[in-house]
Every structure is written in structure tokens, then in C-alpha cells.
Amino acid sequence: MQRRKGFTALGIVLVAINMRLPITAIPPILPNLQQASGLSATVAGLLTSIPLLTFAIFSSVFTKASQRWGEFKVLLIAFIILSCGAALRILPQVTPLLLGTFLIGLGIDGGNVIIPAVIKDRLPNRPTLGVSLYTTAMVLMSSLATGIVGPLTAKFSLTTTMVVLFVLSLISVIGCLLLTDRHPADTVKATNTTAKLPKSIWTDQLAWLITLFFGIQALLYYSLVTWLPNIFQTVGYDANVAAMLVTILQLACLACALLTPIFASSKLGKQLMLWIIGIGFGLGTIGVYLPLHTLAFGVTLALLMGVASGFSFNLAIIFFTQKTSNPSETIEVSGMAQTFGYLFAAAGPFSFGLLKSWSGSWLSTLLSCLVLAIAILVIGFLIERHTNVFQ
Incomplete structure (x- = not known):
């Protein structure tokens, strides 16, 4: 039991790494992206606004999907989508950048909606600990990314920075796998995740x-x-x-x-x-x-x-x-x-x-x-x- 809680805590931390980082890492290197891809200032602004709009539009979609297929499976799919978006952004062209940003927004939105339920499911007696792990990892990595991506791009290249962001996205996929791995004893408890609500x-x-x-x-x-x-x-x-x-x-x-x-x-x-x-x-x-x-x-x-x-x-x-x-x-x-x-x-x-x-x-x-x-x-x-x- 204690070992499973440890895997849950680690999984939450690894998933949280990419809950803000792919968004906050972009503003410091926006001039580099504009120069490499030919983005106009107006279109470049979409790289930070697209994810917020995605969160608003698709949150209810992830709610319904998790009810149908289970939150752990949908969470894994969401972060695979995020990694695909991070891979697309390695290409210094307008279309891959915008499409990649949209996919990253989708992935993060899945985490936004589902992670609180994962904490409720896996740490029912200590939800505040799960929330603290989640938000600490999220804010810490977001802050570090803001300060590191600029010097990293200056020392190496924009492509190197985008590859590093892609590799970091895979860490969260691993975190999803840790959370998806259920012990047989959890099967009965898992039925609560699809409980019928008394009303809307x-x-x-x-x-x-x-x-x-x-x-x-x-x-x-x-x-x-x-x-x-x-x-x-x-x-x-x-x-x-x-x-x-x-x-x-x-x-x-x-x-x-x-x-x-x-x-x-x-x-x-x-x-x-x-x-x-x-x-x-x-x-x-x-x-x-x-x-x-x-x-x-x-x-x-x-x-x-x-x-x-x-x-x-x-x-x-x-x-x-x-x-x-x-x-x-x-x-x-x-x-x-x-x-x-x-x-x-x-x-x-x-x-x-x-x-x-x-x-x-x-x-x-x-x-x-x-x-x-x-x-x-x-x-x-x-x-x-x-x-x-x-x-």
C-alpha cells in the first residue's frame, strides 16, 4: 500500500511538470520563434492565448470522455497528445507551431480536469498533500522554465530548446503510466469513478x-x-x-x-x-x-x-x-x-x-x-x- 502511494505521489509530480511549463517557456523565446518561422506579432500572441481558449472550450469534452473511458486512460491519451504537440513545435514553421500549441493546450486541459479526480481517487484521505505536490511541481517547473529557456537558446539553439521541451513532455507520459498502473485491490474502489450523479x-x-x-x-x-x-x-x-x-x-x-x-x-x-x-x-x-x-x-x-x-x-x-x-x-x-x-x-x-x-x-x-x-x-x-x- 505504501509503495503504491509513493508511485502515486511520483506520478502526480511528473504529470504536473508539464501543466504550465509548455506555456510559460514560450514568451522568453518568442523573438527567436518569430525570427525562425516568420511569425507576425499578432500570430505570435496566439502561442500563449490558444491554450487558455482550449482550456475553456474542451474541459467539458474531457469530463465526458473520462466518464466513458475512465480518467486514467484519458489522462494518458491527453499527455500523449501533448507530447505530439511538443514534437511538432520543433519544426520552425507557422503551421506546426500553431497546431503543436493547440495539441499542447488539449493535453494540459486533460490534466486540468482529471488530476483533481486522480488525487481524490488515489489519496482520498490526504487530498491536500496531493494538491500540494501537484501545484508545487507545476509552479516550480513553470518558474524554472521562464528563467532557463532564454539562456539555453542563446548558448545552443532554438531547436535544442524545443527538443528539450519535447523530452520533458515525455516525463509526464511516464507519470501517467505510473498513475494508470492499478493494483487488483483497487478494482472495487475504481467503480466510484463512474458513479451516477443524482442530478446535473x-x-x-x-x-x-x-x-x-x-x-x-x-x-x-x-x-x-x-x-x-x-x-x-x-x-x-x-x-x-x-x-x-x-x-x-x-x-x-x-x-x-x-x-x-x-x-x-x-x-x-x-x-x-x-x-x-x-x-x-x-x-x-x-x-x-x-x-x-x-x-x-x-x-x-x-x-x-x-x-x-x-x-x-x-x-x-x-x-x-x-x-x-x-x-x-x-x-x-x-x-x-x-x-x-x-x-x-x-x-x-x-x-x-x-x-x-x-x-x-x-x-x-x-x-x-x-x-x-x-x-x-x-x-x-x-x-x-x-x-x-x-x-
Whole structure:
């Protein structure tokens, strides 16, 4: 039993390696890709927006597929698709790059929807540990990729970098195989993964609250990562300092992944996380416009927003596992939340930029973040008032 848990933990970590890395590795080498393939600036932007749109459109497809063929089999297929996409991106041509990015988005989407159910199935008594392993590996590899791909491309070549990303994608396929390998004793337990739901998840109040929580945190994270460098520069920070502050924000997410099991194991701990999320997003964003632009103050704001982003994402995944009774319910909630959540996320950067254009200032955008911070705090406490979906 202990050995199987070890394989499960390793499998979750290996799969998580490629849950963000293939996306975050691209922006630092985008100029190289444009030069090698002839991508225009507009088309090059699709390399980061295609995956988000894929998450929104295909999450429900993976939900239905996993119910029909089983989540472990579909997860393996998803990461084989991801590896095929990574292989296509080795070719420095427009069509293979775009098609490869689409396939990578499909693969990651499969992981987004199914991994929470895998954690629920394989670690039913310790879901917070599974979530921590998953998000820690995901954020760590994402951060490392952002910092390494540029120097790697400069020292060797763009092709070498894309080959390395392909090889890393195969590691997650191995992780899927570790998770797919079932012990005979698990057969009875596995029947829960196709349990019939008492009613449609789309009619459940708690499921909609979890969907709103996931959607708001995704919108805030992707919008802030997109626009904060510009916002910091607008209020007086140097461009290099602004970039560093956004890096600090992302590294703070990693610390939250490690701390999540400590807080999420109790009701009081989760309530504390919710207050940190609300205060972090609220004060962190509106504080940018205060007339205090020292490095120490900027780092404090970045940490506030980073901790809020990290805890909100981890808590959203924990809601998927703690507020459901079996893996079948977990997949339904996960698929529903991520369908709408990534629609929010994809629209967020565009909407924030449009709001700035209309108002002529980032203040209206930051005030919107304050409103969203209050909303996610209230929604989180409403979620905690419920025990499970369908109850």
C-alpha cells in the first residue's frame, strides 16, 4: 500500500511538470520563434492565448470522455497528445507551431480536469498533500522554465530548446503510466469513478460557487501577470524592477503550494486562507496607486498579490476534492469550473486593457481588482458553508 502511494505521489509530480511549463517557456523565446518561422506579432500572441481558449472550450469534452473511458486512460491519451504537440513545435514553421500549441493546450486541459479526480481517487484521505505536490511541481517547473529557456537558446539553439521541451513532455507520459498502473485491490474502489450523479452538476448551487471562485482567481492571476509590468512602470518603477516584481509574485505562488496542506486541513485554516486571498488581492492591487514607490513597498505589494494568487489557486483545487464525494463528482465540478474559469481568464487581460483605454488610467482597472477581491472572499466563505455538492 505504501509503495503504491509513493508511485502515486511520483506520478502526480511528473504529470504536473508539464501543466504550465509548455506555456510559460514560450514568451522568453518568442523573438527567436518569430525570427525562425516568420511569425507576425499578432500570430505570435496566439502561442500563449490558444491554450487558455482550449482550456475553456474542451474541459467539458474531457469530463465526458473520462466518464466513458475512465480518467486514467484519458489522462494518458491527453499527455500523449501533448507530447505530439511538443514534437511538432520543433519544426520552425507557422503551421506546426500553431497546431503543436493547440495539441499542447488539449493535453494540459486533460490534466486540468482529471488530476483533481486522480488525487481524490488515489489519496482520498490526504487530498491536500496531493494538491500540494501537484501545484508545487507545476509552479516550480513553470518558474524554472521562464528563467532557463532564454539562456539555453542563446548558448545552443532554438531547436535544442524545443527538443528539450519535447523530452520533458515525455516525463509526464511516464507519470501517467505510473498513475494508470492499478493494483487488483483497487478494482472495487475504481467503480466510484463512474458513479451516477443524482442530478446535473449544472443545477447545483455549490458547484456554481466553486466555478465562480475558480474563475475569479484565474482572471486575476492571468490579468495581473499580463499587465503588472506595465502598471508598475506607469506609476514610476524602472522596467527591470517591474519585471522583477512580477517574478516575485510568481515565486510567492510556489511558497503557497508548500503551505497549503498546513492551512487547508482545518476549517479555521481555510478561513485564514480566504482572508489572506481577499486582503492580498485587494490591498496588493490598490496599493500600487499609493504615492509610495520604493523597492521595499513594491516587493510587499508583489508578495501580497502572489500569496493571494497562490492560495486561491490551491484552494480552488482543494474545493474540487473536498466538496465532492467521489472522483466522478470531482471530474464534473472540475470540468465545469475550468470551462467557465478559463473563459474568464482568457477575457481578463483583454478586458483590463480595454478598461484602461476607455478611462485613460490604470486606476479603474485596479479598483475592479478590489471589487473582485471582495467577491472572491465572500464566495469562498459561502462555499465553506456547504459540505458537498448535491447536499
